[in-house]
Amino acid sequence: MRTAIYPGTFDPVTNGHLDVLFRASHIFDNIIIAVAESEEKHPLFALAERLQLIQENIAQGQNVQVASFRGLLIDYAKKMGASAIVRGLRAVSDFEFEFQMTQMNRHLDDDLETIFLMPKQDYFFTSSSLIKQVARFQGKIDSLVPANVERALDRKFGHKG
Amino acid sequence: MRTAIYPGTFDPVTNGHLDVLFRASHIFDNIIIAVAESEEKHPLFALAERLQLIQENIAQGQNVQVASFRGLLIDYAKKMGASAIVRGLRAVSDFEFEFQMTQMNRHLDDDLETIFLMPKQDYFFTSSSLIKQVARFQGKIDSLVPANVERALDRKFGHKG
Amino acid sequence: MRTAIYPGTFDPVTNGHLDVLFRASHIFDNIIIAVAESEEKHPLFALAERLQLIQENIAQGQNVQVASFRGLLIDYAKKMGASAIVRGLRAVSDFEFEFQMTQMNRHLDDDLETIFLMPKQDYFFTSSSLIKQVARFQGKIDSLVPANVERALDRKFGHKG
Amino acid sequence: MRTAIYPGTFDPVTNGHLDVLFRASHIFDNIIIAVAESEEKHPLFALAERLQLIQENIAQGQNVQVASFRGLLIDYAKKMGASAIVRGLRAVSDFEFEFQMTQMNRHLDDDLETIFLMPKQDYFFTSSSLIKQVARFQGKIDSLVPANVERALDRKFGHKG
């Protein structure tokens, strides 16, 4: 059985993330979407909130588990028996950062492969940080995030949903 | 009458910004140079200072107004009756960020167009942040910013002009 | 009256080109879509065909004229009284080429401005050359080009429409 | 059973290609390395030679088949029952081209996923065309291509092996 890990901060999860997750779930037998604690980034949503916002978008019976991790990704992957890391690629700047991370992860563990998927082009301009900027001022984000994330952003910024 | 908005933080305005503004003023009937408050960026110059440093470089009778805004740019553009946003493009990294913002702004308001202009190549290496770094240590910036900005930077960093 | 020129080879015109043209027609009073002869590129469609495929997509009363040119674009722009060149920007590689052309055109005529527009993201992956490759093997291109171009490609490659 | 296609011209196959193939063979149950005829590129090696140079590097019992195809990749993938395309990514320029191809292939067949793998960094500077340039003048290419390709290049350029 081939297990892959899809890691990130997911602060919050977007439709772009869910699109990459969905595509990856057709390639691997099992996907672990692994939420990094990332306290040093001062996330808007607490780890427990980020996990729940993802969990609510996973259909029952889907080959996806939601989990959190801290420390080195390769250590977590080994513990979970994963053979691959999944990453979304949208832009040239993503590409260079991802290249550096991939080479470092291979240096640390040569048996763990990294594969890249491109999200649907409708989501090429979405990122969690841009969505938070727009949501803060009540811009429409309904087609860019799932419904529960839209409501959570409204609550967080004190708008009534 | 076609109105365009040229938004930015302008901390402080440079000759590169003024070059883009001048080029845009030949394409549109009216340009609003819109200074974002950007408190979260901890600007060196207060909003009022940034507005004044620009205003002093606008000739009387020019089709340019100086204003400030906060919140979503598309909301401000609608309020002002603008049909376009003007942005300067200098580098590949600009390009990717601008692409993302443009697609997001179209998502929010499909009637507002974004147009890009390239500054004169003499200004390709100027940016407000690099100019502040150089001015702090009394490097020569005289051909990169207007005279009032040069004096304002001298005062801010405690150099005698 | 502000006139802009939208130049290209248009072998053949795509929905991406028409999208840029449409956006530009809201910014300028008059647009000349100027088809370069480009014999050295051995185009699939003759100049007259390329002109006609565009013309059939211009609504009556629209502020767009279809024309051909050879020689330097800046000479043609001057002859036509245009004050701006319009270009579409899709990718980083576009950006670098366009930057070089823009600086050269400014060197040749500093009064002629170049403005860039981004096509709708649905058309980011279309290019005339990729469309020709796909059409050659009867791949579906119906949402990427106008109907008359689809029929013309079918005839050119000997498929029955 | 998950089958993926690794397409290319492979004129000739390099250690970089074999590295990507090897990585992909750990992710999918079955890989078809599919050599495009590419007559319009005037390849140095005939299709039969290119196929043989690859075949000689596939170990018996490996989950890899060598085949050729012409026409649209998505049609070939459907015929072979493949659910994914595998591509190597080395550079920003690769990235932009691959992005365009991926979006076009999704347009043509939304069920066929494209995944990207990065070759080992030792092979980041190798490409079939650069290797041919070097081999023509008897530069050392021994660690960049398998031994049978080195001999084939020697024969092709009239050097004694």
Added chain:
Amino acid sequence: MRTAIYPGTFDPVTNGHLDVLFRASHIFDNIIIAVAESEEKHPLFALAERLQLIQENIAQGQNVQVASFRGLLIDYAKKMGASAIVRGLRAVSDFEFEFQMTQMNRHLDDDLETIFLMPKQDYFFTSSSLIKQVARFQGKIDSLVPANVERALDRKFGHKG
């Protein structure tokens, strides 16, 4: 005698830095590796530590001096009689930043040349910040930094060496 300056924060020095330094020392008569104080970046290692970690990797008799500086690099270069700045180039994002700095430094002092060297590809994925992230969680960094830096990182993060 030609002197060049190789500036940076070096928090801490990596094998990639030492590779660039070594290459530069074959081109110039004398190299000054100049450590910027960079207090505003909140470095992990104090200036004195960063200087010592470098010094311990400079062989006796090598044409390299280790020094620190603050203020404008061009002022420091002039004071030291240097005719060139040396910089490593790894990625497209490096390139754009370096281009901007080079043009600014030429603006400030046209007699000071900037030259770029590419590190060995084994070090393309190393950066001081990525190494610190990995070392924090006891990932293996032994081939990416010199031995004294590995020990210093262990002490800093409270691991026993």
Added chain:
Amino acid sequence: MRTAIYPGTFDPVTNGHLDVLFRASHIFDNIIIAVAESEEKHPLFALAERLQLIQENIAQGQNVQVASFRGLLIDYAKKMGASAIVRGLRAVSDFEFEFQMTQMNRHLDDDLETIFLMPKQDYFFTSSSLIKQVARFQGKIDSLVPANVERALDRKFGHKG
């Protein structure tokens, strides 16, 4: 004595090339500007013409020799006793190609270093091929190439100088 080689096709030499050459001549004791025959590129100017157009721009007593070469650059460099290759860097696309060439040349000869210089920003938009396009239609190129190249282009394209 340190000798460097500045290789290229130089069809024809531009002020951008001469600017890089001039900068390199301050770093090395001796520069060989090495013109590649490049018959496969069908150059506009014959090798002898390209050599002469450069030679006429080298001042007597300058530490620059003009020569031609064919075959692998590293073989030529070894024959001439050069320790470095000099290359100009203008754009991201240059960067990726140069990276690949540099790594290949290191693979072939690890003792030969490649250094990169950025031309003056006035020449960032010039390239031999763009200049030929403009000169063909009598666009002004006088500040982009030396006077003898301007005259040679006029003669080549049948314009009277």
